[in-house]
Amino acid sequence: MCYFKCKGHSKIGIAAVCGFISAVLGAFFGWILFPTLVTLNVDKQTLLEEGTETFERFVNIPQPLSFKVFIFNVTNPSEVIDGGVPNVKEVGPYVYRQYRHKENLEFTDDKRYVIFRGIQKFIFDDEASAPLKESDDLVVLNVQLNSVLQEAQKQPGQLGFLNEQLKEVFGKQYASIFMTVKPSNLLFSGIPLCVDPSGIAEFICKAIKMQRPQAIKEMNDGSLRFSMFGHKNNTDDGLFEIHTGVGDITKLGLIRQWNKQKILKTWLNSKDGKTSTCNIINGTDTTVFAPHIKSNGFLYIFAADICRSVRVHFKKKVTFAGINAYRFEVKEDFLEHIGPEFGNECFCIDKIPNIPSHPNGCLYKGAMDLTTCQGGPIVITLPHMLNTAPEYQTVSGLKPDLEKHLIFADIEPNTGYPIRGAKRLQLNMFLKKINSIDVTEKLKTYLFPIVWIEEGLELNEDMQSLVHWKLTYILLLLDVVHYTMLIGGILIFTTCSIWYLIRRNQENKITPLT
Known part of the structure; x- marks a missing residue:
């Protein structure tokens, strides 16, 4: 009879120890090992190195x-x-x-x-x-007329000439x-400006070309375009x-x-x-x-x-x-x-x-x-x-x-x-x-x-899928493993411990035969 009791306690004890070890490993994996492995993998994957997927997406943005x-x-x-x-x-x-x-x-x-x-x-x-x-x-x-006017304002002596040449410089359609x-x-x-200017207008256009902002480009025929x-x-x-x-x-x-x-x-x-x-x-x-x-x-x-x-x-x-x-x-x-x-x-x-x-x-x-x-x-x-x-x-x-x-x-x-x-x-x-x-x-x-x-x-959906497969699903899987081992181990350890205490309590209540 003692043999069967001892054997039953031994099985419960082994299960409790296994549950405890599972919980400890779950905690270790989830809070130390997995984050470390994920960090190392992310660091490797995000480096800009030739021949890698990340570098290719960096060179040619996929959307x-x-x-x-x-x-x-x-x-x-x-x-x-x-x-x-x-x-x-x-x-x-x-x-x-x-x-x-x-x-x-x-x-x-x-x-x-x-x-x-x-x-x-x-x-x-x-x-x-x-x-x-x-x-x-x-x-x-x-914008182009207003920009030129404000630049010319820095040299007031030229404003009178510019006023008379607005239509020649900017064209009749864009002189207001x-x-x-x-x-x-x-x-x-x-929008064209300085198209075939002559006289004073030509002089003004040369000044515009010398001081033109990024938004005004010079064309092959010498005219400007804003x-x-x-x-x-x-x-x-x-x-x-x-x-x-x-x-x-x-x-x-x-x-x-x-x-x-x-x-x-x-x-x-x-x-x-x-x-x-x-x-x-x-x-x-x-x-x-x-x-x-x-x-x-x-x-x-x-x-x-x-x-x-x-x-x-x-x-x-x-x-x-x-x-x-x-x-x-x-x-x-x-x-x-x-x-x-x-x-x-x-x-x-x-x-x-x-x-x-x-x-x-x-x-x-x-x-x-x-x-x-x-x-x-x-x-x-x-x-x-x-x-x-x-x-x-x-x-x-x-x-x-x-x-x-x-x-x-x-x-x-x-x-x-x-x-x-x-x-x-x-x-x-x-x-x-x-x-x-x-x-x-x-x-x-x-x-x-x-x-x-x-x-x-x-x-877009393709890039969303890439992020999910490269990261989201992996993290989810690791979380499942982590919490399954942790919670499962805690439940097994707790259940076995409680079961062991109950069995011990029942045995202590048995009155020995005389």
């Missing part, structure tokens, strides 16, 4: 970005020219597919850095834009403050040198140089010649981020089109197509907090005279002058003047919306893969009276909206 343009149609141009308050109506989106790939790739000898040019191409998406068409007629601010134009011409194809984004189509946005992650995965994607510069020369430096914070290049170009992102901080993104680094802050955890991600958003330190009290007075370039601004040259809250970046008097804000100072919210028809107009990025934290995001910016120019220019004689001063853009990404 186009969405480039949406919203144009501000002016509904009362004659009233504005006579001194009235402008009224605008947003028309859009005009949707373009933005294809990106990298060319002229070259690694440094130690493989820690890769040098490349990022080529972008825009193709109009008829289906996504419908019922809107590139052939629509819209009335918009005459507002113009009727098709989106295709405004955005990419271009467009908002034509200079970005089928071209690159500079020569980048970024970290490959070799030697330090935390530096993956960080920009070392842009156009062979480690610091910019765009913004003001301190009076003693030291490099200002505004000219420091921080962050990535958004195509790749380092893995193992934390939820308690911020990331830097370098935006070449505005010549500055932007800090995005962790906002919340989100889920997109079953993929867990961290959402990062811009905060007040992007456009609202600019000035000496915020340590970035270097952005206050004071290049546009006679406009509403602080005495030190800083624009009011929410606006930033890109003259030294773009070569023309462009001012950026968030769409519909979101969070700008009241002095700039004077155009009628604007409807700022935090959800629709904020900049954000959703990033898968383990791998650093961008899952979804939207860069939203509005391009504006100051509309104002310029002495000696008849078409501006009655104008009041406004920060005038031209267009706002949304450059966005949402992983």
